Amino acid sequence: MNRQPHWPPLRHFVSVSIALRMVALAVLILIAGAAYYELYSSREAVITDTERQMARLDMVFAEQTGRAVEAVDMVVVAAQEALQAQQSPFGGLAEMLRRRISGVRQLNAIVVYDAAGEATVSTYTGQITIPHRTVMEVLARYRQDPHLGLAISKPFRSSDDRWNILLARPLLAADGTLIGMAGGSINLNYFEEFYRSVELNEQGAILLASRDGTVLARFPHLDQQIGSSIGGLPPFHEILAQGWSGALLTKSPVDGSARVTAVRALRGLPLVVIVSV
Numbered sequence: 393m394n395r396q397p398h399w400p401p402l403r404h405f406v407s408v409s410i411a412l413r414m415v416a417l418a419v420l421i422l423i424a425g426a427a428y429y430e431l432y433s434s435r436e437a438v439i440t441d442t443e444r445q446m447a448r449l450d451m452v453f454a455e456q457t458g459r460a461v462e463a464v465d466m467v468v469v470a471a472q473e474a475l476q477a478q479q480s481p482f483g484g485l486a487e488m489l490r491r492r493i494s495g496v497r498q499l500n501a502i503v504v505y506d507a508a509g510e511a512t513v514s515t516y517t518g519q520i521t522i523p524h525r526t527v528m529e530v531l532a533r534y535r536q537d538p539h540l541g542l543a544i545s546k547p548f549r550s551s552d553d554r555w556n557i558l559l560a561r562p563l564l565a566a567d568g569t570l571i572g573m574a575g576g577s578i579n580l581n582y583f584e585e586f587y588r589s590v591e592l593n594e595q596g597a598i599l600l601a602s603r604d605g606t607v608l609a610r611f612p613h614l615d616q617q618i619g620s621s622i623g624g625l626p627p628f629h630e631i632l633a634q635g636w637s638g639a640l641l642t643k644s645p646v647d648g649s650a651r652v653t654a655v656r657a658l659r660g661l662p663l664v665v666i667v668s669v
Contacts, residue, residue, distance in 0.1 A: 442652045443639040446667050449590065450637070450654035454665040457583060457600060458658045464499045464559050464576045465542060467492045471502055471513070471574040472561040490515045498582035500556060504563070505531070506572040522577055523548050526558055531573060534562045538570045544662055547580060547608050547619050555580040555618055557608055580609040580618075587611035595649070596669040601628075603662040628666065631655040 470492060474485055489502045493515060504513035509527045526548045533543055545558040560575040580600070587598040588611050600609040605623020622628050631638035632655065639654040653668040 442669065443641070443654070446652055446654035446669060447637070447639045447656075450639070450656045450665055450667040453587065453590075453598060453667065454637075454656040454658055456586065457663065457665055458661060460498050460582065460586075461559065461578070461658070461661055461663065463496050464578055465561075467496065467499065467502055468559060468561050468574050468576045471504060472563060475504060475563055475572075475574065486513050486515060489513070493576075498579055500550070500577040500579050502574065502576050504572065504574045507531070507570055512572070521551055522556070522558055522575070523550075527575075530558060530560050530575070531570075534560075534570050534573060538562055538564055538568060542661070544602060546602075546606055550577065555609070583609040584611045584613055592667075592669055595651075596667075599666040599668075601664045601666060603632075603657065603664060605629075605664075608663075628655055628664070632657060632664070 467489065471485065471489055474488070485504075493499045493502060501515045502513075503511050503516070503522060505527055506512050509524060509531055511521075526545050530543055530545050534540055540562065543560045543562075545560070547555050547557055550556050556577050556579055558575045559578055560573045562570055563572040563574060565571050583600050587609075590598075592598070598611045599607055599622075601607050601622065605621045605625075605628055607617050607620050607622060610617055631640070636659065637654070637656040639652065641650060641652050651668050653666060655664060655666050657664045
């Protein structure tokens with residue numbers, strides 16, 4: 393007598409199939425989770441490493457920028473002290489200042505102004521001048537606070553069509569009255585050429601800004617950004633609100649791309665250097 397094979401009920405195959413599917417799904421979820429964790433960890437490591445590199449690079453640029461600006465300030469202070477001590481007549485002072493600025497490539501000229509904004513001493517040899525509007529804006533700040541000390545103007549185009557800033561020191565009478573100021577015209581292209589020495593990626597940028605966020609110089613150069621303000625944008629505001637320097641990942645307000653940005657304020661100077669990639 394032939395015996396018919398005993399087949400498991402159909403519902404048994406269905407239950408096994410569902411169990412296998414559940415196991416396969418669980419395995420896929422575990423693999424996907426592990427892959428995501430690995431990618432996330434790798435991304436975080438890259439970001440952390442990039443932030444560290446940008447912070448170091450920003451520190452180097454800030455130190456070199458600070459030295460270049462301090463070299464100009466030393467010449468301006470020499471003019472300020474000579475005039476206030478009345479150690480040199482105007483003619484002799486101009487000649488002395490010309491000798492002092494001969495080796496300072498970032499400095500275009502030294503100009504001394506009276507309280508009305510008229511130039512009384514200048515190392516300019518041609519027709520290049522500093523806009524009267526810029527001179528009066530800085531003098532207005534000294535009228536409000538004669539003891540302000542070092543002041544830096546907003547960027548301006550000189551008559552040779554180059555971007556500059558005016559670094560100034562007040563001239564005070566014995567009673568503390570403002571009698572004028574001494575200023576040095578700094579060529580901002582000097583800093584852009586210096587920043588060019590480091591090759592960032594295609595979308596990298598290095599900026600020099602005043603402490604209020606006014607852009608003074610940028611590499612790669614974008615003419616429309618010079619004089620604009622980034623003071624209210626992260627990470628500029630976030631980092632400087634908490635300290636002198638920092639780096640973080642943020643979205644670009646221009647194109648929405650993810651960028652690692654390092655910001656460092658220069659101690660003793662109202663300037664900030666920013667590196668972004």
